[in-house]
Amino acid sequence: MNRFLIFFAAFLMFFGLSFQSRVAAGVIKIGAINPLTGKLAKHGIEIDEGIQIAIDEFNEQNGNSGMVVELERRDDHSAPDVAMNQAEQLILKEKVVALIGGYVDSLVGPVSVVAKRNRVPYVASASLQSRLTQGKNPYFFRVSCMNGVTQPVIEFLLKWKNLRKVAILHASTPGASEFARTVEKKLKVSGVDVVVEEKARAGQPDFSPFLLKCKARGAEFIISAVFFADHLVLVRQMREMEIPVKGYIGPWGVAYESFIKEMKNMAEGLYGLTAWLPGFAYPGTEEESRRFVELYKKKFGRIPTSTSMHGYVSARVVLEAVRKAFEQGGVFSGPDLANFIRKTKLLTPMGSVEFDEKGDPRWYKQMVVQIRRGKIVPVHHEHSDAEN
Amino acid sequence: MEQFVQLFIQSFSLGSFYTLLALGFALVFSVTHILNLAHGELIILAGYVAYVLEQKLSMGLWETLPIAIAISVVSLMVVVSFVLHQRRLSELHSLIITFGIALILQNCYLGTFSANYRIIFHKSRYFSLLGGHVFISSVQLYLITLSLGAIGGLYILFRKTFIGKALRATIQDRFAAQMAGIPIPRMQLLGMVLGGIAIGIAGPLYARVSYLHPAAGIEPTIEAIILTLFAGMGRIRILLAGGWLLGVAETTTAYFLGSQWREFVSAMVLVVILIFREARGRENSV
Incomplete structure (x- = not known):
């Protein structure tokens, strides 16, 4: 019994310390769950690729400050139960500070429940159903909405x-x-x-x-x-x-x-x-839009779609919150990050991004x-x- | 009136499409007792072959068919032979193994063809009926004639040729057939070739009627299982009747009740028929 307790304490210390040191060294893990295989793979892959571009761009811009974001990508196989399991695994095992991604409400909904249960913010890339933001989930945000x-x-x-x-x-x-x-x-x-x-x-x-x-x-x-x-x-x-x-x-x-x-x-x-076209960005973001298209073409060899832009914007929201948390002492607790996300004011090629009290975007319009x-x-x- | 004639044409072309999707599965299951869950993936493979040939070499349906058939025959033989060579083989084992193969194939398609949805773009020719108010497209004609041709060809093979009769005997009772001197492995090989031909015909048509996607194989597999359960082993003509019945049930339900009811009604029709068949089977055995 004693031996078990010692082992258990050592286990907790090892993982606790490794997590702390990872954050202390400026390596922050973010989880992305998308349908990379199965019926919805086409759009899931597009979102995933948009997220990757945002992470690359962020690491390139903030590398000197000692802050590096690591993306943990997971495939939900276009199935809600798998999406839930992946979310649990990312939060509990990989210790991600936030979740992003998701295509269609049937996949986003279950992940938002897991995010709430574990007090980890989740910014969905493509979700519409109004009911999802009516459940008073302070950890759930999305960059698209029904209206x-x-x-x-x-x-x-x-x-x-x-x-x-x-x-x-x-x-x-x-x-x-x-x-x-x-x-x-x-x-x-x-x-x-x-x-x-x-x-x-x-x-x-x-x-x-x-x-x-x-x-x-x-x-x-x-x-x-x-x-x-x-x-x-x-x-x-x-x-x-x-x-x-x-x-x-x-x-x-x-x-x-x-x-x-x-x-x-x-x-x-x-x-x-x-919501966006490669040659038709929100006024004032033309340069960012052009850069996104260039980076995307360079990395994936094709022109991004509006779905990829949704992935990019959702990742940018989380990254902005991570940057703020890092600047304010590097505390990456779920409630703090969710607060930063709630106060987001971001101009993106898809338009201005701000969230209402339910977590829906205020200005999203296709x-x-x-x-x-x-x-x-x-x-x-x-x-x-x-x-x- | 014209609406109903048009609905009738749509029903029969859809039913013929289902029959073509199910034919390969039914043949392989009847001869080898393998429940091939990778059946849909093989249809998708034949569809992708036709798609590539159409895109790269501008080949039409009739030109792509022989190549799609050849590839389907070989790939079906590889899959079925692999399953047959397992030491412990039951229908349940075949189900699990072919499910694994289906997953492997899906991932291969994802790597090779990406997750994009693809269709074979074709310019259909139209044949007007009833003074131009009703039409039948060339693809619908292909579906109806090819399904009738395939069923007719198999009927003649089963009834009029020695090898076909041997195949039928194998389907009915393979142990009795073996005792009568029929070489079962050869019959299984023949079943695979015929099944592969059916898959090779279905694939290119699938890409013209529906769409290709790495995960699209599940739909034809389900249709094939339903129709095979409905028709029973080796009852090829019933397969066509079942396909047409399913096509009529789905189309008329969608027209009169709405698209949301089509699966429910067709499932109910099949359940009722299966119960009726079971009851009749019991009566006959008494």
């Missing part, structure tokens, strides 16, 4: 002349369902009739019944809150079946170069949403873009009302 997506879609649709009938298709995820409900409610109040409203499982091979209904009920516009892969199948069928709609908008999954590459001329005229001649062109955004 920032629904608002531009509604504004854009209401500016269409004589738009009377729309159809809404949405994925069965919590965020997509909430998006559909909010848009439907607001459009109905504004006198636009939602003639078809349906939920679809991701990965469905056939959308023809939905499209036939759109045709039969005279839908003029399709709002499709499904994911990238479903847009590929749905748009292809829509074009093939010659469904006579004026427009098609996908709040996520359409405004991607890789989407245009796969769909070729079938992508022409489609509308999408994005812009509506259209695919024209194989290029993504902004058509409705805050900075200029270039309506078309």
